[in-house]
Amino acid sequence: MTSPALDQISLTELKGIGPALEKKFHQLSVYNVQDLLFHLPFRYEDRTKVHPIGKVSVGDHVQLQGEIVSCNIQFGRRRSLHCVVQDESGFISLRFFHFSAVQKQSLAVGNLIRCYGEARRGRTGMEIYHPEYKVLKDFDSIPIEDSLTPIYPATEGLQQARLRNVISQALVLMEKSPDVQDHLPPELVKKLGLEGLTEAIRLLHKPPIDAPLSWVNAGINPGQKRLAFEELLAHRLCMRRLRNDSNQQKAPQLQADDSLLSQYLKALPFTLTNAQQLAYQEIAKDLNGVCPMLRLLQGDVGSGKTVVAGLTALHAIGSGYQVALMAPTEILAEQHLFNFQQWFEPLGINVGWLSGKTKGAIRSQQLQDLVAGKCQLLIGTHALFQEDVEYQQLGLIIIDEQHRFGVHQRLALRDKASAGSINPHQLVMTATPIPRTLAMSAYADLDSSIIDELPPGRTPVNTAIISSDRRSDVIDRIESACREGNQAYWVCTLIDESEALQCEAAEVTAEKLSTQLPHIEVGLIHGRMKPKQKVEVMAGFKVGQIQLLVATTVIEVGVDVPNASLMVIENPERLGLAQLHQLRGRIGRGNIQSHCILLYQTPLSDMAKQRLTVMRDSTDGFYIAEKDLELRGPGQVLGTQQTGMMTFRVADIARDAPLLETVKEASEIILQNHDDIVEPLIRRWLGEREHYANV
Secondary structure (H helix, E strand, O other): OOOOOHHHOEHHHOOOOOHHHHHHHHHOOOOEHHHHHOOOOOEEEOOOOOOOHHHOOOOOEEEEEEEEEEEEEEOOOOOEEEEEEEEOOEEEEEEEOOOOHHHHHHOOOOOEEEEEEEEEEEOOEEEEEOOEEEEEOOOOOOOOOOOOEEEOOOOOOOOHHHHHHHHHHHHHHHHHOOOOOOOOOHHHHHHOOOOOHHHHHHHHHOOOOOOOHHHHHOOOOHHHHHHHHHHHHHHHHHHHHHHHHHHHOEOOOOOOOHHHHHHHHHHOOOOOOHHHHHHHHHHHHHHOOOOOOEEEEEEOOOOOHHHHHHHHHHHHHHOOOEEEEEOOOHHHHHHHHHHHHHHHHHHOOOEEEEOOOOOHHHHHHHHHHHHHOOOOEEEEOHHHHOOOOOOOOEEEEEEOOHHHOOHHHHHHHHHHHOOOOEOOEEEEEEOOOOOHHHHHHHOOOOEEEEEOOOOOOOOOOEEEEEEHHHHHHHHHHHHHHHHOOOEEEEEOOOOOOOHHHHHHHHHHHHHHHHHHOOOOOEEEEOOOOOHHHHHHHHHHHHOOOOOEEEEOHHHHOOOOOOOEEEEEEEOHHHOOHHHHHHHHOOOOOOOOOOEEEEEEOOOOOHHHHHHHHHHHHOOOHHHHHHHHHHHHOHHHHOOOOOOOOOOOOOOOHHHHHHHHHHHHHHHHHHHHHOHHHHHHHHHHHHHHHHHHHHO
């Protein structure tokens, strides 16, 4: 009788897993034995030897064993259980801040113990906080590990020891099973010199005893390479399939109304740059086609993407179709509303507005106008695609700041829009330049247009890195800039905390600055203010009534005040480079020399120093994005830690960039010749998230 496939064996069939523990595993997207095999360690520890206690130095991660010679509860600022362990070479303290009565009993004087942890300098000499430990009958009763010890991604209530035990059971089942199914064609595995699948899995869960920690922790071993390749391939296949599905669908062929476009261009106070014209030509070609356009419009801060979006919207409206423009925040959506009303209303085009806060009669009227076709352009947040929102004839969707929306939202939106037989075209824009390596993975379903030229008259922003010890000098500088008739931003960041705290910090800062600068009009804007208040503050800043605007990062995109020539960003070390670059892009919009001051808290870590230096030395968004990727990883660059879109289990885009070309070629071979393995590969690596591949 053949044994069941590993993805058919439920977790509760393993020893020690009941329904409660099964739920914990579900939080880690582990639903069966095969999922356990692909739940891979993120680092390793060396517990293959026992160190003499007397030779331990601060910062060492060590395994020790000895006899407990004292154990008592100590009372200080925090209550702790303090044990002293002795071997022939010396003593060390173990300290537990969280402990139970049972634990205290198990650590009784005279017991033998083996423990692992990081040594640090404590009150009584060398200490280890919360070591992992086992009580021994004698020193040989439990054999010492014969391979490096894996450390797995965990969740509350799932300890490492339990994870290791359960995964060991899964590995035993893997050895008995005919094989974890290797979906990759053998000729491809051979051609690329990849490790076999079971061998790669074994290597990652139980690296050989002689493997150096650097080899496994830096992810440069053959097991890692094989699985990273397969994971990147699954992601790319998912994206390509979306693209291919889209190419099978029908979209409206949109013919531009040339007189409408020329009226719009004539009314603009500037002429388009060559890069803007080229981007629109690429878009227009797609809009005239029968397949839905899926295009990413990238352009550095201030390169004029919105004007191109205006041309694109007019192209669709001139063909008798409606357009939806979606932005991630109300403040950015409001900025678009202001711009498009100025541009479109003189052309007789009705621009509508919808956000989560649009309620009652105003909302009902807006929805009626939309379904009746009276509203030709609807602007707002993701409220544009709530269940009760119906369009008469939606031909184009424009999404701004694409990296704020995961694949899920993009597809839910496409789903909503293509309720009929016709799919709308999509233009997604971002002012966060996406490194080519990332674009190949995250946006393999999109064509790309790049606006790589800034409008004339822009002066590059000069950036300085200044310690917060010199805060008073910075305030003097603001005072003299405002006295000369210029305006300034003061940006408060508290990214790791809640939005409420961030807003509170901004309020406190605004009060302090008002006191320190009595002759300067200080304004305040943050995410918790009512939309009407935000509009009033921004309007006051635009016309120069407010000279200094204290803001949270809500002003990151879309706010355009040419007279603002100075920006202070507090605690810049807390933000990503792309976000700092976005913020800095709010100044330097006129012809005055502009300055951005990065006001950091001492001491700065080496990583933070590196990142701020990149900001000081470059104003090129693409270079900054590449550095950000190198320093912080793809999840944070794309802002997808919330969306679950690019959280790779094994792959690391910066490290595995050399694999991407091969992944691209392999994906095309598989789509052409091995279509049957696409589904299983996507399901293995994207699991529960794979539903979006079927949109």
